[in-house]
Amino acid sequence: MTVNVMTSKEVTKTVFNNEELFILDVRNASDFNDWKIEGENFEYLNVPYFELLDGVEEIMEEIPTNKKVLVVCAKEGSSVMVAEMLSDAGLNVSYLKGGMKAWSEHLEPVKVGDLNDGGEIYQFVRIGKGCLSYMVLSNGEAAVIDATRMTDIYLDFAENMGAKIKHVIDTHLHADHISGGRTIAEKTDAVYWLPPKDATEVTFDYQPLEDGNDITIGNTTINIAALYSPGHTIGSTSFAVDKKFLISGDILFIDSIGRPDLAGKAEDWVGDLRETLYKRYRELSEELIVLPAHFMIIDELNDDGSVSEKLGALFVKNHGLNIEDENEFRKLVTENLPPQPNAYQEIRETNMGKINPDMDQQREMEIGPNRCAVR
Numbered sequence: 001m002t003v004n005v006m007t008s009k010e011v012t013k014t015v016f017n018n019e020e021l022f023i024l025d026v027r028n029a030s031d032f033n034d035w036k037i038e039g040e041n042f043e044y045l046n047v048p049y050f051e052l053l054d055g056v057e058e059i060m061e062e063i064p065t066n067k068k069v070l071v072v073c074a075k076e077g078s079s080v081m082v083a084e085m086l087s088d089a090g091l092n093v094s095y096l097k098g099g100m101k102a103w104s105e106h107l108e109p110v111k112v113g114d115l116n117d118g119g120e121i122y123q124f125v126r127i128g129k130g131c132l133s134y135m136v137l138s139n140g141e142a143a144v145i146d147a148t149r150m151t152d153i154y155l156d157f158a159e160n161m162g163a164k165i166k167h168v169i170d171t172h173l174h175a176d177h178i179s180g181g182r183t184i185a186e187k188t189d190a191v192y193w194l195p196p197k198d199a200t201e202v203t204f205d206y207q208p209l210e211d212g213n214d215i216t217i218g219n220t221t222i223n224i225a226a227l228y229s230p231g232h233t234i235g236s237t238s239f240a241v242d243k244k245f246l247i248s249g250d251i252l253f254i255d256s257i258g259r260p261d262l263a264g265k266a267e268d269w270v271g272d273l274r275e276t277l278y279k280r281y282r283e284l285s286e287e288l289i290v291l292p293a294h295f296m297i298i299d300e301l302n303d304d305g306s307v308s309e310k311l312g313a314l315f316v317k318n319h320g321l322n323i324e325d326e327n328e329f330r331k332l333v334t335e336n337l338p339p340q341p342n343a344y345q346e347i348r349e350t351n352m353g354k355i356n357p358d359m360d361q362q363r364e365m366e367i368g369p370n371r372c373a374v375r
């Protein structure tokens with residue numbers, strides 16, 4: 001019996017559609033516990049492949065025959081071997097093309113809205129790592145926000161949409177993933193915008209992004225208004241797009257708030273974080289649709305796979321926005337900081353242009369989930 005192959009795109013659709021899937025993950029237990037493919041109706045069995053070298057008889061009973069079965073490993077090789085053994089034993093199974101490496105790099109574009117002038121805004125969902133990036137399109141021009149290092153995906157997407165990328169923007173100096181902003185700007189001659197307070201050590205030219213800057217794309221004004229919103233980093237900046245959407249970076253998520261410590265200044269920045277969340281954002285229209293830079297849990301996905309919610313609704317349901325006592329807020333934030341993202345210091349230095357890791361090193365640095373939130 002032949003083994004089938006599933007791509008990350010197909011698995012993403014399974015996640016978005018809340019379909020059932022049984023995952024046999026053959027990586028070692030610590031990798032599996034640290035980071036796995038998440039889905040609402042997914043079931044798991046973790047058996048390291050080296051325990052299956054002599055055969056799969058011992059796990060046959062644990063593999064369902066009434067639902068889709070996917071074998072997953074780090075890079076594909078081991079999963080193919082195990083999938084073949086299972087199919088030789090009579091089971092109908094698939095393996096994940098490219099393994100968790102491909103899963104980590106898959107970006108799924110989801111349209112999240114229309115703009116007043118007929119333009120559109122897309123969210124690129126990095127389902128494997130929880131990163132969210134954006135493309136604003138209007139009249140043959142585009143702006144890219146918080147791009148990941150899979151830069152070809154944005155370049156191809158813009159080309160397919162018949163748009164020229166004119167602006168590339170990072171909401172802050174990222175510490176959990178390597179930014180593709182500079183690369184895209186170099187390849188398209190676009191302007192690369194960075195908050196200057198986050199860019200004090202960068203080694204390349206950039207356009208300082210200041211509070212109140214208006215970035216225009218298209219021959220009508222798709223207004224991208226910058227709003228200084230420190231707290232996750234000292235330079236964190238948000239954007240109101242077309243007065244309809246709020247790109248919140250790593251300051252505000254659907255189910256949590258940004259962590260203030262990834263440059264070792266938690267005590268200093270938690271005050272900024274509160275100021276941003278409890279004052280600056282409170283002055284904005286509650287009708288704005290919040291588009292964050294990350295999601296932490298699958299529950300944050302809407303039915304179409306996008307991640308977004310009205311600001312007013314977040315003021316009601318997001319716990320991080322409902323802690324009236326300042327000291328309690330400080331305590332809760334600084335005492336609930338999750339482990340730091342893998343290699344976050346090297347990632348920051350890469351985004352500053354100080355070090356230049358090759359593609360394999362970049363992949364290794366980004367392995368694992370993002371940890372940008374305080375939940």
Ligand SMILES: [Fe+2]
Pocket residue numbers: 172173174175176232250372
């Ligand atoms: Fe971040």
